[in-house]
Amino acid sequence: MKAIINLDQLVTCIHTTSKAKRGPEMNDVGVISNGAIIIDDGFIRGVGSTYSLQKTIDKIPKENIIDGRGKIVIPGFVDSHTHAIFAGTREKEFAMRLQGKPYMEILLAGGGILNSRKTLMESSDKEIIEQTRARFDRMIAFGTTSVEVKSGYGLSTEQEIRSLELLKVLSESHVIDVQKTFLGAHAVPPEYKDSKSDYVSLVCNEMIPIIASKKLAKYCDVFCEKGVFNVNDTERIFETAIANGLELRLHSDEIESLGGTELACALGARSVDHLIAITNNGLKALEKCETIANLLPGTSYSLMKSYAPAREMINRGIALSLSTDCNPGSCYTESMPMIISLACLNMKLTPAEALNAATFNGACSLGIQDRVGSLEMGKEADLLLLDMQSYEAIPYHFGINPVLKTMKYGKWID
């Protein structure tokens, strides 16, 4: 048994139900002053004030107790939208963007996703694994204990399956909890430029059945955007995904609204992601369903674009989560503290709303909230010891890593 005691704040992010927090609920992070947490065998065995847990603390050997004076503990971050399995980086395109070239123009000129596709194909399994493992290490260092990762740089049956199989190898050998998503419909490969529906057929008739039967992914995602996959393509892919037992997530309304959000809500998707260009109809659809609006302010920041209307979403009672979108093109960061800061400064979330979105609601969007995402009795001990006296300092003291130590499943990760 071990314990952390005398914490300035134990921030639980606890919720009364296992549904995502919405509206005013998002502003409550469940702070316990002079807090303590007791951990045994990977699980949380006690949460409360140091005073209330004193009898149990007295039974724990001194060397297993950390004095948390001047520090806080929060749940490990749940990063529910990344493309973290890729090879090579694209800082040259970043420099082009700084000179004003739009992302879609870079994509159509063979850059963007297609550039990463080429590098992935040319890289060995070992290279891809090593580079991705380094990203997972950085995520753990910055406090992410659960991460969703999408395929989508393969864009062929062989390479999509390869990406997901490598991800499986990584998830079995790395401490971070990996949730896998199939994103074969990330871009239209150039060889299908004039026959996009044939590529959609390949995704539906070949890729999804194999991936589902091999259990290589839990979710299916589509990049629903003008010039890429439209609502009809998305519907075809989603219907196939549902028939094969996959859950849905969607890249939607990032640049233009096509109606993808409304479709995803109607089909019971776990999340719709980006939503910078969401319409009133999209907002109305989200109000009425349990689909979570997964916002990615790092992408707006890195692409120097506008931000999703987060305040309006919260006012309408829509559940929000926050993620990095970690990818080699539009947003290369593993830092959830950075994302929380951007969400507060550019989308006007309160520090509490942003923290709930980055923990409990992220876990809800992945359907893992019964295990992780908040600090409560019986849950897995995924938590962070932060070098600050209040959770409000996370967005305030930006550009640094506030995480002193990350605990995953009851063990401190060095």
Ligand SMILES: [Zn+2]
């Ligand atoms: Zn994405």
